[in-house]
Every structure is written in C-alpha cells, then in structure tokens.
Amino acid sequence: MDILIIGSGGREYSIGLALKKDENVEKLYFAPGNGATDMLGENLAIGDFGELADFVAANGIELTIVGPEAPLVDGVVDVFKERGLTIFGPSAQAAQLEGSKIFMKNFLARHNVPTAKYIETDSIEDAYKFINSLTPPIVVKADGLCGGKGVIIAQSHDEAKIAAGDMLSGTSFGDAGTKIVVEEFLDGYELSVFAICDGRDYVILPAAQDHKRLLNDDQGPNTGGMGAYAPTPLVNEDIYSKLRSRVVEPTLKGMKAEGMPFTGVLFIGVMVVDGEPIVLEYNVRFGDPECEELMPLLKSPASELFYKAAIGEIATANIEFHDKYAVGVVMASKDYPYKSSAPAEIIIDDIVHDDIEANAHISFAGVSRGDDGKLYATGGRVLVCVGIGDSIKEAQQRAYMLVGQVHFAGKHCRTDIAYQALKLQS
Numbered sequence: 001m002d003i004l005i006i007g008s009g010g011r012e013y014s015i016g017l018a019l020k021k022d023e024n025v026e027k028l029y030f031a032p033g034n035g036a037t038d039m040l041g042e043n044l045a046i047g048d049f050g051e052l053a054d055f056v057a058a059n060g061i062e063l064t065i066v067g068p069e070a071p072l073v074d075g076v077v078d079v080f081k082e083r084g085l086t087i088f089g090p091s092a093q094a095a096q097l098e099g100s101k102i103f104m105k106n107f108l109a110r111h112n113v114p115t116a117k118y119i120e121t122d123s124i125e126d127a128y129k130f131i132n133s134l135t136p137p138i139v140v141k142a143d144g145l146c147g148g149k150g151v152i153i154a155q156s157h158d159e160a161k162i163a164a165g166d167m168l169s170g171t172s173f174g175d176a177g178t179k180i181v182v183e184e185f186l187d188g189y190e191l192s193v194f195a196i197c198d199g200r201d202y203v204i205l206p207a208a209q210d211h212k213r214l215l216n217d218d219q220g221p222n223t224g225g226m227g228a229y230a231p232t233p234l235v236n237e238d239i240y241s242k243l244r245s246r247v248v249e250p251t252l253k254g255m256k257a258e259g260m261p262f263t264g265v266l267f268i269g270v271m272v273v274d275g276e277p278i279v280l281e282y283n284v285r286f287g288d289p290e291c292e293e294l295m296p297l298l299k300s301p302a303s304e305l306f307y308k309a310a311i312g313e314i315a316t317a318n319i320e321f322h323d324k325y326a327v328g329v330v331m332a333s334k335d336y337p338y339k340s341s342a343p344a345e346i347i348i349d350d351i352v353h354d355d356i357e358a359n360a361h362i363s364f365a366g367v368s369r370g371d372d373g374k375l376y377a378t379g380g381r382v383l384v385c386v387g388i389g390d391s392i393k394e395a396q397q398r399a400y401m402l403v404g405q406v407h408f409a410g411k412h413c414r415t416d417i418a419y420q421a422l423k424l425q426s
C-alpha cells in the first residue's frame, strides 16, 4: 500500500524508515517532510487539510499517519474521515487530551486515573490560595499547547505565584496561559509509555525513557528531548499491569463513553513514585525522540500496527518486538533550545565499521536540502543517532560511535543518554 506521513521531524523520518522495511508498503509520501525524507519517499508541499485529503483520494493512498500534535488538535483526522479516508490519529475532540491540560486533568479525575493533586483556575486569588497549601517545589502549567515550554517547576511559593501571575495575565504564553493548572510536585522517575489504540483495544509498546534537559545529569533548561532509550529496565510487569488496569483501560473506556473514542497513540507521561505509576500528562502522538528508538525495535510490519489501529482492528494484530535495546542520541544545533542557529552543512564520514553499519542509523529531523544537493542543519534538534544492541550498553556505544561520524558547525549532544538504566544495572 501507499502511505502518507504528516509531519517533518525525526519522529516522522523514523516511522518512514520502519515502513520502508515493510514489504507491504510501496510508496511513501511526507507532508511536508524534511530535507532527508526525500530519500524515503516524496515530499508534498501541501498544508491545507482539504487539499491533502484530495491528493490522498486522487492518488489511492490507503493510509495516512499523523506525527505531530498540532494537525491533530486542528482536526486533520476529522477532515479525512468525513471523506471516508483511512487515517491514524485521534479526532480533534479526542486530541484535547493533549491540547488542553485542564481537559486532561478533569478527565483523569472523572475516571479515577491516578494523577498529581491539582486545581484548574483562571483566578489569581484561587491560584495563590492553592499555592499556599502546597510545599515547594510547585508545578504551574499553562492550559494550551506551548511547544513543550508551558510548565514551570517553581522552587518557592513566590516563584510559583509569579509564574501563575505571568501566565494568567497573558504575559508568558499569550492565550494558552489564560487558564492554568497548579499541581503538586511528584518526586520519582519519569517514563514515556505508548499505547497504540483503536478506539476500544490497544497494544502497549516497550516503555521508554526520555532525557528532557539540555545537559548531562539532567541539568540545564528543558528541551523537546535530547535522547531516549527503550525498553527501560525501570519498568517491571507490576508497573505495566497497573498502567493497563488503572490508566489505559479506564481512559479508553472513558473516552468512548464520553463520545470521543480514542484512536492513535496515547502517550502517557508517567512518574513512578514508590512503585506507583502516576500520570503527569497525556500526549496524543508519539514522543520525539522516543519514536526513533521504538520504530527500529518493531519486528512486525509497521503498516499492520498503524493500519489495524486506524480501522479499529488492533485486537487482530500480532505485534512483536525484537528482543533488543535501542538508544538514540539527539544532535542539536549551536543555539538550541534558546534560538535558531545559522544553517550548517552536515558531513557524515563514510561508515567503514561493519558493526556500526549494521546496528546504527540516523533519523534526520531539523535538516534541509540546499540548492547544492547537500544536507544542512536548519532546525534545533538536527538528527538522532540510534544504536541497537543486545544490551543497553552495547546500543549506547553504537549510538555514540555514530555520533562521532557526524559533523556540523556548533553540534552538541548529551554524552550520558540511558545513564539511569546503566546505573541501575551496574
């Protein structure tokens, strides 16, 4: 079948790579794609959902997969479904699980899914009152989509009050912050858990761990994610079982009962506190860079996973994963995450090492192809070097060997991706 992938990041590139290996897949399209996805398929410069749906119908594309949250929240799935096209992702209504933190927190409360104690409010007085009742650190979140930046972990009551005031007045996040969530700080370790859902049934993928901070040892500012690995040994069968019964199942039942069955990727940001998984947040798409590690671990045809979920038949899919580990290291541009950087040519050494050739690869993200045909780093997170191995250590070593072969002015990366897992195993 021919498949369209909506998005332009490393996440979409990695979905493309997985589909490329699948013999059921003939041609791939990306909208808009990036400077490297043209090596996997055809990039389409079509932004309008209606025009994209017309193209899909006219070209007999059997499945569309939506990567990022913005088109989901903006209703791309609804536009495609109205035209009878098969698309993987939640409706705009269901995408509120990510699009509005207040919707998400109230939904969790309605369905008794464990989450941090919170209030939602647009009143500064109520925010102050609740802040005074908590012990710092205190978490203040803007309601709407803020590109991953709308969460402040305040170290004092005063800092929390300033953050709440700045959000509510529209100073810090504009309209996205005119309503806020204030919640207790959860102290534990964080996981990224993904359930592929078809509205009723689901498949849980191996749990991953992201590294959100810019610098080693989780120091520096928050980013979109500087590297990830999967599966993580920080999860055991007890945690998976609690995630199924206390989180995924009540969520799917609740969404269905409320008239917005959830199809697509339910990304559960989990904090494990004293062995109990607690939901920090939901996203309605794959994590980036987590997707870049999960896709190469998929043993079953990728098209089966996405297609069966999209048509409501995930229960009939037999989804298997390789008994291996993947570690992905993000290489970022000079001024990431502070500001954009000047384009820098990417030079990749000829890879002569058979072991690296066979067990490591690049997922390209913030790259553009110049008129000279060369690849340039033009985004914040430029690419992800992914290593696969029989152990996390082996996968990590392969990822970093590949990092050593990639050059562009100003490149930087963390050198400790997967450190929590390695510490646990040592």
Ligand code: AMP
Pocket (backbone or CB within 6 Å): 116, 139, 141, 148, 151, 153, 183, 184, 185, 186, 187, 190, 212, 269, 280, 281
């Ligand atoms: P969110 O956008 O809600 O995932 O928040 C971004 C990041 O802030 C999360 O990945 C966590 O690292 C952190 N965070 C959010 N909420 C809490 C909380 N209640 N307690 C501790 N850390 C949190």
Ligand code: GLY
Pocket (backbone or CB within 6 Å): 148, 210, 224, 225, 283, 286, 287, 288, 289, 290
């Ligand atoms: N890596 C975390 C995210 O995609 O939100």
